[in-house]
Amino acid sequence: MRIAINGMGRIGRLLFRRLVNDPSFTLVAVNDVMDTDNLVYLLKYDSLFGKFHADITLEHGSICTGNKTISVLQQDHPSKISWKQLDIDIVLECSGKFTTKAGAAAHLEAGAKKVLLSTTGSADIPLMIYGFNHHQLNEAVDVLSPGGCMTNCATHILYILNSIGIESAQINILHSYTSRQQLVDTWHKQFRRGRAAAESIIPVEIDLSQSLERLLPPLANRIAAVSTRVPVTNGAMADFTVQLKAPATRHEINLLFETAANTEYKGILAYSTDQLVSADIKGDTHSCVIDNTLTSVIQKQVKLIAWFDNEYGYTSRMIDWLQCWKKFID
Incomplete structure (x- = not known):
């Protein structure tokens, strides 16, 4: 399953660290308006979770670590990104800016198949808590809030x-x-x-x-x-x-x-x-x-x-949701 992260704050960066070498997923791209050198620095050094476990560098506009290469984008709106061209299955919406149905739908219009928020979205987005009502997930759900x-x-x-x-x-x-x-x-x-x-x-x-x-x-x-x-x-x-x-x-x-x-x-x-x-x-x-x-x-x-x-436990549930969604991804 091909994953992209939109918004590289605390949750986005921790998800990067946890997903980049997870064999269940392919982390394809990240998007954030911050300077890319600063982004790599913040991925490499974390005051809570320590130094990144492997070398991490910025080469030709991509983040490289081990044998993985992850594209780095710097767009302020999903409509400016071609998720379709990158063949993205799920966007992890971690910017906190696109948490309404209309806002999250911009990722779908850009070609992503599904959108998983990193917060409680607006009332028009299904609110599902993993371990409580995750069995209600079905193929028709294309934007999901996993709560906070x-x-x-x-x-x-x-x-x-x-x-x-x-x-x-x-x-x-x-x-x-x-x-x-x-x-x-x-x-x-x-x-x-x-x-x-x-x-x-x-x-x-x-x-x-x-x-x-x-x-x-x-x-x-x-x-x-x-x-x-x-x-x-x-x-x-x-x-x-x-x-x-x-x-x-x-x-x-x-x-x-x-x-x-x-x-x-x-x-x-x-x-x-x-x-x-x-x-x-x-x-x-x-x-x-x-x-x-x-x-x-x-x-x-x-x-x-x-x-x-509040960070590691929560990103664990987001990863659970990715696993849960795999059966609905072609």
Whole structure:
């Protein structure tokens, strides 16, 4: 399957590193408006995941590593790219700019067969979470949103807890700071996002509850969520406070997730009995890791903590989607 990446930010570059030598795929091209020398530098050196495992150079407008040659494009819009000429099966839309049906369709009009977003797209794009409703994928779907890292964590947890019954859920995602925050105080329409990311614990507005209600309609108007950005560069801790419809015990809740991790959610959800911190989760491929040491229950109220690597775990699900889509590609 022939892959192209549009947008070489954090997710695009990590996908490059993971796909370039994956025998299941052929990474054909990447597109980003940044200077190509800078792009190669950022692929070679990464502050989180270290130096690239092999030599990587820029030769005649292409990135070369090992025996692989990947074309580098510098267009600001998909309509200026001939994906058809490059025989691209799937474009990984990682720029964050073409997340509506009409925007993503520009890749299809340019000749790509399918488009996989790296975020939650607009309401007219199917929202599917791998491990939850991925079985709904069919040949007719040509643009897909796999949700965001927080949605991939929260969907599974709420679905499993709803086997008992959920009255309400409050979610706080303690999340590493991101490129949409600032190093020094500056203007932002969300005032707090404009504050220096490495100097404060910063609550930010997120649309997680809307996404979860799309996926779990019975929980409409029962979910609230906020993300609290903390001064670390990787990892997240999801803090769930859930009011159940029936009393439960700590043992029952932990057993519910331990069983899920060892059966139908194996590879998606993990279960840990260790006393974890965020550094322990770097490079973890799961959408969420339940920390059983932090589960607490008071009658019907459950406090549940889950960890996830917001970059590595999320790109793992995107790669799962590529594998899932292979059967629909000629």
